[in-house]
Amino acid sequence: xxxxxxxxxxxxxxxxxxxxxxxxxxxxxxxxxxxxxxxxxxxxxxxxxxxxxxxxxxxxxxxxxxxxxxxxxxxxxxxxxxxxxxxxxxxxxxxxxxxxxxxxxxxxxxxxxxxxxxxxxxxxxxxxxxxxxxxxxxxxxxxxxxxxxxxxxxxxxxxxxxxxxxxxxxxxxxxxxxxxxxxxxxxxxxxxxxxxxxxxxxxxxxxxxxxxxxxxxxxxxxxxxxxxxxxxxxxxxxxxxxxxxxxxxxxxx
Amino acid sequence: xxxxxxxxxxxxxxxxxxxxxxxxxxxxxxxxxxxxxxxxxxxxxxxxxxxxxxxxxxxxxxxxxxxxxxxxxxxxxxxxxxxxxxxxxxxxxxxxxxxxxxxxxxxxxxxxxxxxxxxxxxxxxxxxxxxxxxxxxxxxxxxxxxxxxxxxxxxxxxxxxxxxxxxxxxxxxxxxxxxxxxxxxxxxxxxxxxxxxxxxxxxxxxxxxxxxxxxxxxxxxxxxxxxxxxxxxxxxxxxxxxxxxxxxxxxxxxxxxxxxxxxxxxxxxxxxxxxxxxxxxxxxxxxxxxxxxxxxxxxxxxxxxxxxxxxxxxxxxxxxxxxxxxxxxxxxxxxxxxxxxxxxxxxxxxxxxxxxxxxxxxxxxxxxxxxxxxxxxxxxxxxxxxxxxxxxxxxxxxxxxxxxxxxxxxxxxxxxxxxxxxxxxxxxxxxxxxxxxxxxxxxxxxxxxxxxxxxxxxx
Numbered sequence: 001x002x003x004x005x006x007x008x009x010x011x012x013x014x015x016x017x018x019x020x021x022x023x024x025x026x027x028x029x030x031x032x033x034x035x036x037x038x039x040x041x042x043x044x045x046x047x048x049x050x051x052x053x054x055x056x057x058x059x060x061x062x063x064x065x066x067x068x069x070x071x072x073x074x075x076x077x078x079x080x081x082x083x084x085x086x087x088x089x090x091x092x093x094x095x096x097x098x099x100x101x102x103x104x105x106x107x108x109x110x111x112x113x114x115x116x117x118x119x120x121x122x123x124x125x126x127x128x129x130x131x132x133x134x135x136x137x138x139x140x141x142x143x144x145x146x147x148x149x150x151x152x153x154x155x156x157x158x159x160x161x162x163x164x165x166x167x168x169x170x171x172x173x174x175x176x177x178x179x180x181x182x183x184x185x186x187x188x189x190x191x192x193x194x195x196x197x198x199x200x201x202x203x204x205x206x207x208x209x210x211x212x213x214x215x216x217x218x219x220x221x222x223x224x225x226x227x228x229x230x231x232x233x234x235x236x237x238x239x240x241x242x243x244x245x246x247x248x249x250x251x252x253x
Numbered sequence: 254x255x256x257x258x259x260x261x262x263x264x265x266x267x268x269x270x271x272x273x274x275x276x277x278x279x280x281x282x283x284x285x286x287x288x289x290x291x292x293x294x295x296x297x298x299x300x301x302x303x304x305x306x307x308x309x310x311x312x313x314x315x316x317x318x319x320x321x322x323x324x325x326x327x328x329x330x331x332x333x334x335x336x337x338x339x340x341x342x343x344x345x346x347x348x349x350x351x352x353x354x355x356x357x358x359x360x361x362x363x364x365x366x367x368x369x370x371x372x373x374x375x376x377x378x379x380x381x382x383x384x385x386x387x388x389x390x391x392x393x394x395x396x397x398x399x400x401x402x403x404x405x406x407x408x409x410x411x412x413x414x415x416x417x418x419x420x421x422x423x424x425x426x427x428x429x430x431x432x433x434x435x436x437x438x439x440x441x442x443x444x445x446x447x448x449x450x451x452x453x454x455x456x457x458x459x460x461x462x463x464x465x466x467x468x469x470x471x472x473x474x475x476x477x478x479x480x481x482x483x484x485x486x487x488x489x490x491x492x493x494x495x496x497x498x499x500x501x502x503x504x505x506x507x508x509x510x511x512x513x514x515x516x517x518x519x520x521x522x523x524x525x526x527x528x529x530x531x532x533x534x535x536x537x538x539x540x541x542x543x544x545x546x547x548x549x550x551x552x553x554x555x556x557x558x559x560x561x562x563x564x565x566x567x568x569x570x571x572x573x574x575x576x577x578x579x580x581x582x583x584x585x586x587x588x589x590x591x592x593x594x595x596x597x598x599x600x601x602x603x604x605x606x607x608x609x610x611x612x613x614x615x616x617x618x619x620x621x622x623x624x625x626x627x628x629x630x631x632x633x634x635x636x637x638x639x640x641x642x643x644x645x646x647x648x649x650x651x652x653x654x655x656x657x658x659x660x661x662x663x664x665x666x667x668x669x670x671x672x673x674x675x676x677x678x679x680x681x682x683x684x685x686x687x688x689x690x691x692x693x694x695x696x697x698x699x700x701x702x703x704x705x706x707x708x709x710x711x712x
């Protein structure tokens with residue numbers, strides 16, 4: 001009798017786990033993160049851009065962390081957490097086609113329903129920023145970009161070389177590394193969104209790096225050595241750059 | 254006349270069962286002898302590792318204590334000659350059969366099938382005793398280190414590491430049997446060779462300097478200076494075939510290994526489900542390399558609160574990590590030499606060659622592998638652990654001293670379009686440079702240099 005009971009229990013578990021209706025009912029969402037410079041696709045190395053002071057500029061690195069990516073439900077209930085943390089990294093974007101494609105994140109197995117928008121944290125939450133690479137696998141987004149001396153992560157990096165004297169050599173390095181707890185910002189963006197089976201939803205975000213380096217006609221004077229580099233040393237520089245990144249981050253559709 | 258296995262003499266009188274009963278006893282005895290003979294013990298698994306007693310004491314680490322059993326702890330003989338579970342199964346089965354033969358009511362019914370059963374159990378038991386699965390080896394997990402990525406088809410095992418260790422130090426792998434992996438990766442030199450360019454067989458000059466292998470198991474973005482191998486398994490075979498290194502051919506290596514008195518057994522123990530082949534050779538070498546860990550430099554001990562930097566080392570630390578701006582100058586080192594590995598595992602152009610065109614690098618490095626011209630002149634960022642012991646420096650050993658290295662970076666490197674923007678003139682004074690060197694000295698981990706497990710085992 002006991003064996004029969006166990007048999008029936010096992011069978012019911014197997015069948016309930018394979019309920020086709022339940023599996024098919026899940027939806028998916030694609031998030032795309034694009035980077036531009038004066039509305040042109042941002043490409044590493046291969047494109048010459050213009051710094052606000054007119055100097056030719058080539059980028060080598062642009063990346064930033066986003067955390068606590070959450071879909072907002074239409075009933076104001078607790079949202080659906082899509083991802084705890086992602087590194088949006090353009091380091092290997094070498095051509096226009098790749099740049100236009102953007103960095104894509106795909107989320108499957110989402111609860112169908114109507115959503116009103118999305119919340120994205122720029123940078124890392126205090127909780128995440130208190131962790132360290134040793135807490136993660138080697139390929140985890142938080143296994144890198146860590147300042148051990150400051151016990152925190154670099155939220156965003158911009159690295160480029162400028163040709164200030166116009167001799168054709170990009171001899172002037174620019175490096176801006178930004179990150180500290182107080183900079184973390186949660187952006188809430190509204191967009192009606194329906195998650196349903198067989199019809200992946202999508203959202204596209206963009207950041208224009210020119211708008212990070214320039215605002216209202218103001219920009220860092222890179223003829224001054226102290227303005228060519230900031231590793232969260234001078235809040236007048238890194239605070240300004242971070243604020244510009246926040247302002248530049250847009251939901252496109 | 255009793256013959257083992259002559260259980261077909263059906264007799265009505267149970268006293269006639271005596272020969273089979275005797276046969277069973279003899280069978281049990283023989284089974285025991287064979288099981289003991291074939292049973293693998295930890296000691297058997299380590300014919301090259303008789304000298305590791307006390308080795309553990311030589312190693313201290315932050316969060317990972319080197320294994321204390323199996324091959325690496327022959328001081329645990331209590332289990333050495335104990336019957337294995339496999340043998341006990343055999344014995345237990347045989348005793349059950351013996352009882353059945355002793356039963357006057359059952360012997361007629363089960364004599365012949367019982368003997369078959371006995372043989373079957375004997376064979377299965379011996380097979381089980383001889384083909385035990387390799388013993389898992391703890392994955393190195395020092396505190397503060399990222400988790401080491403280990404391929405699912407090559408988990409660390411004591412037997413695999415033992416085999417890899419034997420192969421690593423054995424010149425049998427080179428064509429003229431003159432050099433081993435350790436010839437270029439000498440544990441006493443932090444697994445480098447002290448040469449600008451490594452030498453292969455017959456004094457042939459290689460192409461680049463031998464990089465340190467300490468903590469190499471964490472290099473998941475590619476190994477070799479140019480990142481040509483995505484994994485240690487893939488990497489391990491390159492030097493064997495490279496005409497400037499070991500210059501050998503797999504067919505020759507395999508023949509030698511097969512003829513060797515120890516390797517067949519070592520391979521069987523390490524990879525019981527596979528044959529001796531290229532893949533298992535590479536896997537064993539990769540396993541051994543993943544055990545090469547450095548976590549006990551003065552820097553590590555300071556991190557653990559066990560000691561303190563001197564004022565000069567402390568200032569050097571501040572310069573290294575750019576942690577004292579604006580009062581202390583920045584050396585920009587830690588952008589690439591990120592602790593605790595002291596490498597960010599990436600590839601960079603650190604300004605060794607002036608190149609007005611990205612196509613003009615004398616050694617294209619990563620670019621030759623990736624096919625991307627923007628990667629030309631980029632090389633793997635090496636670890637700085639034991640850096641003061643690994644001169645000469647850079648991928649081609651062009652800089653003979655650490656002072657030259659710091660001078661190179663202090664001047665900002667030579668121009669190329671893809672020169673890393675973090676390489677820029679530093680304006681470090683002589684004192685700054687000396688303080689920086691004092692800090693780099695704290696990255697010396699002598700325990701990793703003297704660890705007996707990183708040397709060939711005594712036979």
